Amino acid sequence: MHRGGGSLLKLGLSIVAAAVVSVADATTLIRLNLKDLVDQADLIFVGTAISQEVVPSRDGKFPFTFVAFSVEQVLKGSMKDRPLTLRLAGGQIGKRTVELEGMPEFQRGERYLLFVVQNGEAGCPLLGWDQGIMQFVRDTQAGKTIMIDAWGAPIFGIEGEDWFRGAPKLVAKPGVIYSTPSTSQVHDDSDAAGSGTTTPDKEGAGRAATGKPVEADRLLAELRTFIDRRRAKPGFHSAQPVRSALPSEVPESMRGAALPPEPEKK
Amino acid sequence: MISRTALLLLIAGLFLTLCVASALAYVYLACDGTTIKWGLPRTTIHPATISFPSGSARRSALERARDGWNLTVPARNFFFAFDYTSSTTWQLGDGVNQACFTSDYGWTSSELAITLFTYDCEELVEADVLFRPGQNWNYAHHPAPDNPLGPHYFVLVALHELGHALGLQHEDRWMATMNSFYPFSGVLGNENDPDPHGDDCAGDWALYGSAGSAHDLAVSIYRRTGTGNSDFIKAPSYADKGSTKTVTFTLLNRGTQNENGYTLKVYASNDRWITTADTLLRTATYNQTAGSDMRVSLSIFIPESLTTANYYIGFVVDPANTVFETAEDQNAVGYVKSTIIW
Numbered sequence: 261m262h263r264g265g266g267s268l269l270k271l272g273l274s275i276v277a278a279a280v281v282s283v284a285d286a287t288t289l290i291r292l293n294l295k296d297l298v299d300q301a302d303l304i305f306v307g308t309a310i311s312q313e314v315v316p317s318r319d320g321k322f323p324f325t326f327v328a329f330s331v332e333q334v335l336k337g338s339m340k341d342r343p344l345t346l347r348l349a350g351g352q353i354g355k356r357t358v359e360l361e362g363m364p365e366f367q368r369g370e371r372y373l374l375f376v377v378q379n380g381e382a383g384c385p386l387l388g389w390d391q392g393i394m395q396f397v398r399d400t401q402a403g404k405t406i407m408i409d410a411w412g413a414p415i416f417g418i419e420g421e422d423w424f425r426g427a428p429k430l431v432a433k434p435g436v437i438y439s440t441p442s443t444s445q446v447h448d449d450s451d452a453a454g455s456g457t458t459t460p461d462k463e464g465a466g467r468a469a470t471g472k473p474v475e476a477d478r479l480l481a482e483l484r485t486f487i488d489r490r491r492a493k494p495g496f497h498s499a500q501p502v503r504s505a506l507p508s509e510v511p512e513s514m515r516g517a518a519l520p521p522e523p524e525k526k
Numbered sequence: 527m528i529s530r531t532a533l534l535l536l537i538a539g540l541f542l543t544l545c546v547a548s549a550l551a552y553v554y555l556a557c558d559g560t561t562i563k564w565g566l567p568r569t570t571i572h573p574a575t576i577s578f579p580s581g582s583a584r585r586s587a588l589e590r591a592r593d594g595w596n597l598t599v600p601a602r603n604f605f606f607a608f609d610y611t612s613s614t615t616w617q618l619g620d621g622v623n624q625a626c627f628t629s630d631y632g633w634t635s636s637e638l639a640i641t642l643f644t645y646d647c648e649e650l651v652e653a654d655v656l657f658r659p660g661q662n663w664n665y666a667h668h669p670a671p672d673n674p675l676g677p678h679y680f681v682l683v684a685l686h687e688l689g690h691a692l693g694l695q696h697e698d699r700w701m702a703t704m705n706s707f708y709p710f711s712g713v714l715g716n717e718n719d720p721d722p723h724g725d726d727c728a729g730d731w732a733l734y735g736s737a738g739s740a741h742d743l744a745v746s747i748y749r750r751t752g753t754g755n756s757d758f759i760k761a762p763s764y765a766d767k768g769s770t771k772t773v774t775f776t777l778l779n780r781g782t783q784n785e786n787g788y789t790l791k792v793y794a795s796n797d798r799w800i801t802t803a804d805t806l807l808r809t810a811t812y813n814q815t816a817g818s819d820m821r822v823s824l825s826i827f828i829p830e831s832l833t834t835a836n837y838y839i840g841f842v843v844d845p846a847n848t849v850f851e852t853a854e855d856q857n858a859v860g861y862v863k864s865t866i867i868w
Binding site: 300377 | 638
């Protein structure tokens with residue numbers, strides 16, 4: 261359920277109020293590994309996106325997107341409501357297409373593994389934004405269901421404290437223009453004097469190129485074991501049961517106080 | 527609800543735009559085929575004085591980030607103006623571009639800052655840049671490469687967020703200031719300058735055009751380590767005289783012109799400040815497309831003539847200054863730690 265036009269059309273988006281502008285946001289993120297995701301998440305669950313609704317703040321200026329998930333299994337934490345509705349800041353109001361940079365997007369009927377934090381309070385209730393979402397897809401060549409991350413990289417397993425991933429594959433989002441790479445971009449080796457050969461980005465090459473996506477159920481079993489091992493470790497966060505975000509609870513407006521920051525370091 | 531016709535037009539517009547995309551690379555928004563950007567090649571941001579008091583290091587760092595875009599992108603048309611405001615609140619939808627620290631956003635542990643931007647399918651109409659308090663911010667102008675996970679350098683985060691305020695989106699396919707994850711491909715040159723990378727310069731020109739042509743080469747000791755992620759490259763810990771070692775670094779062409787056959791030299795230096803007076807280890811030449819970063823690995827021969835000691839291995843592009851550049855001060859850089867040569 262991308263929050264661009266096409267997916268919204270498929271969903272039968274409910275527009276609660278209309279406006280003439282679109283709002284998007286873009287953030288600076290800290291990279292999180294799997295340990296961080298597992299430790300910090302309030303809730304980790306597998307679910308299927310079943311509906312989406314965009315509701316503006318009461319002053320009509322800022323949209324919030326509510327996405328409901330049917331819940332298949334819970335790997336960490338608990339929830340008060342099923343289906344569970346997550347609230348994401350931003351969205352589409354009126355006829356305008358909005359793209360939320362870095363904000364996870366969902367397609368109705370698709371299965372996801374989600375790492376949830378501060379639902380109903382956070383701008384993005386997926387921990388680490390796109391880092392907190394994995395999608396289940398069918399690998400027709402291998403004849404099995406696998407998981408991919410938000411950048412299209414298949415998951416090969418868990419290694420140390422992180423996912424073991426394959427090479428990413430651009431997942432184009434509606435309303436976003438991805439220019440094509442220049443022919444000399446991201447050279448990997450130009451040992452001889454001269455321009456060197458033109459090579460594509462080699463992320464995922466080498467060791468990752470020898471890996472294979474793991475069947476999703478096996479990966480979920482690995483993840484359960486990983487979570488169980490983390491439970492006794494310092495830093496493992498346990499939260500109250502997570503409840504659905506309610507459209508009736510949208511804020512009056514998107515505004516706040518400007519603060520002086522903490523004492524400076526020079 | 528968007529109509530099916532409008533949807534098809536949108537898809538067609540997107541497809542056509544993708545087909546005619548230039549040879550450069552960057553990511554931006556489009557709406558019904560219209561590029562989303564400011565209507566004029568300038569916009570004014572109103573930082574809150576309470577968050578950025580006059581004379582403070584934090585105001586200075588914010589202005590350094592602004593200058594990273596305004597003053598260092600070669601042949602730039604766009605201009606960020608700052609007009610400080612005494613307002614102690616921010617609000618989305620008031621048509622005022624604000625910048626401040628605030629607790630009144632739903633921050634989570636992985637976020638450092640956010641830019642909320644509003645557009646009406648023709649142009650950007652508002653961009654509010656919010657910074658998260660309590661992040662152990664460091665306001666130095668020249669971030670040390672060997673501390674990427676220590677204090678967060680505000681200037682790097684502000685540079686990235688101002689890129690969003692410009693109209694650029696995350697670019698995670700290669701090195702860029704617009705990478706999703708801190709430290710955004712890092713800093714440039716001997717002075718650790720926090721300036722936009724080649725791809726970001728290309729994105730700036732794509733949105734707002736360039737004022738003629740300009741050349742600008744630079745070198746960095748950062749490398750891409752994953753999707754939208756980067757880290758600095760560690761120096762070899764030791765090297766035997768008479769042996770060869772492979773060194774890796776990143777070359778930047780921040781200019782509007784493709785560069786053909788420019789020179790790079792590798793040196794061994796007694797300090798991290800690399801110059802052409804240091805001991806030459808290798809010379810190579812490269813071609814590079816305008817607006818790009820290029821990761822290079824190069825083998826170097828360690829001469830027997832070097833005295834046994836610790837050396838900083840470093841790189842100088844265009845050492846003879848044969849390319850007339852917008853700035854020459856990012857043409858040399860050394861690894862953070864020294865290499866024992868024996």
